[in-house]
Amino acid sequence: MSTSSAPTGSAAINSVRLNSHLTTLGQIGRDEFGMQRVAFSRHDVDGRDYVSGLMRAAGMSVRIDPAGNIIGRSEGSDPSLPAIVLGSHTDTVPSGGQYDGALGVIAAIEVVEALRDGGQTPRHPVEVMVFTNEEGTSFHRWLLGSRAVAGLWEAEDFAAVADDGVTLTDTLPDIGGNISRIADARRRPEELACYLELHIEQGPTLHRGGFPIGVVTGITGRSVYHVDIVGEANHAGTTPMSLRRDAMSAAAQIALAVRRIAGEMEVCRVGTVGSMDVHPNAGNVIPGRVQMGVEFRDERMESLSAAEVELRRTAEEVAHAENVNITVTAQRNTPSVPISNNMQQLIADAAGMAGLEQVSLPSGAGHDAQAIAAITPAAMVFVPSVNGISHAPAEYSAPEDCANGAQVLLNALLLADGR
Ligand SMILES: [Zn+2]
Structure with a gap:
């Protein structure tokens, strides 16, 4: 049983087991170009089957919700308490890396196993959520599973069609989901105590600074623009420059x-x-039209607004100077998600319990945590990505760093359980 203060001397992560599971998952859907577990693909389904098996072996009950999320649950000692949720994703971008998402899922399952090894039953139930299509490679709709849990689906999600013409409606049943019941995937805030996600940094800050643990202060906002430039196609040899x-x-x-x-x-x-x-x-025609995708990211929404003003001002200047028409259309504006001081402190305390140095940093990438933060307090732990490389086959986090991150996740769970 955990106590209400810092549970020192409590359950410990089994680093060998953690890294062995991570390596095994990293063989599923791997080819010479990297990881190919794009959501809903055969390899993604194989990866999902593997982690479902790990959940069952760790003594969890496993269900699939209507969004296709895999939810493992381990009951707590007090049935009246809401669940502490640990989660991430196992889908990858095309030719992606072994650690993005996978670490958070494998570590979450390891946390449950480590608690069982230590004969420790938290007061709260623990749920491990593996979210569908975090990357959004399929159907161009990202955070599909976590946004369903948070009740944040948009009309475009229901109408989503893949590049090959297949609808999401027809595809979700392949992984056990059902779009007509998507509302049932939504969780009520009172069912959840908090959400904790371990993830690789996917950037260079921790690796460069030699910090084993990052406490995430917030998840970046992102604004996306479509810029359409219309000039006049003409002969590249005969049309004077002027x-x-x-x-x-x-x-x-x-x-x-x-x-x-x-x-x-x-x-x-x-x-x-x-x-x-x-x-x-x-090669021999002056381009008559160019369409380009522009994005800006920042943790402060006012910075994103200022960037848009600059982009539009520049577009006007260039249109005038080059005698072309330029249309800047705002496509998406994903708000930044701050992490509360309380939840940041939880992670900092958890790192302290493990004797690990930590640094605070924003997340430049999007994560499932930003959706789940809409319904429950969320926190994120980062571990170093060697050379900051991610979404590429060279993505690597050292086994020791992965184990450190999992230990901080476990400690954070125990601290939250004691509150
Ligand atoms: Zn990820």
């Missing part, structure tokens, strides 16, 4: 401006032009 309406020349200036807005000007934390469609995309 008469051109070159959409590519304008696009290049906007791409550099996005870099400058986040970089030199420091209006927001990061800015990226990640996609560009060039028409007609022929």
Whole structure:
């Protein structure tokens, strides 16, 4: 039994078991280009089957909710208490890495096993949630499972269609879900005590600074824009420079401006032009039209607004100078999600219990925690990503760091259980 104060000398993570499960999951859907467990794929289903088996072996009851989330549950000693939830995802981006999401899920299951090894039953029930399609590679709808749990589905989720024309409605049953009952996936705040997620940092701060543990202060906001530049396609050999309406020349200036807005000007934390469609995309034709995807990310919403103002101002200037038409359309505005001081302190205390140095940092990537934070207090623990590499096969976190993160997750659960 845990006590109401710091449960020192309590359950310990089995690092060998944790890392062995992580390695086994890392073999499922791996090819020479990386991890291929894109949500709803055969490999994703294999990965889900593996972690479901681990949950059962750890003594948990396992169910699939209508969003296809896998929910393992271990009862607490006090049936009147709400559940402490640990979660993450096992889907990957195409050619992704072994640790993104997977660590949080495997560590959550290890926490339950470690408690059982130590003969320790928390007062609260513990639920491990494996969320469907966190990455959003399939159906272009991300955080699909966690947003269903938080009751945050949008009309576009219900109508989602994959690139191959298959609907989400027809696909969800493949993993045990049912879109017509999606409302039943929603959890009421009174059913949950809090949500804790361990994740790799996916950035360089911890690795560079030599910190084993990161306490996440908030999850970044993100604004996405579609920029449509219309000039005039014409002969690349006969059209004088002064008469051109070159959409590519304008696009290049906007791409550099996005870099400058986040970089030199420091209006927001990061800015990226990640996609560009060039028409007609022929070497001997002046591009008549370029469509580009722009995104900005920051933890402060006012910084994102300021970046948008700069982007629109630049677009006007460039349109005038290049004699093209530029339309900037705001596509998505994902608000930043702050983590409360209380929940940050919980993670800092949990790291302290394990004797691990920690540093506070924002999350530059999105996570299931940002959806679940809408219905229950959420916290996140980060561990170092070597060289900050993620969403790539070179993604790596050392076994010791993974075990440290899992121990902090376990300690945080025990501290929350004692409150
Ligand atoms: Zn992830």
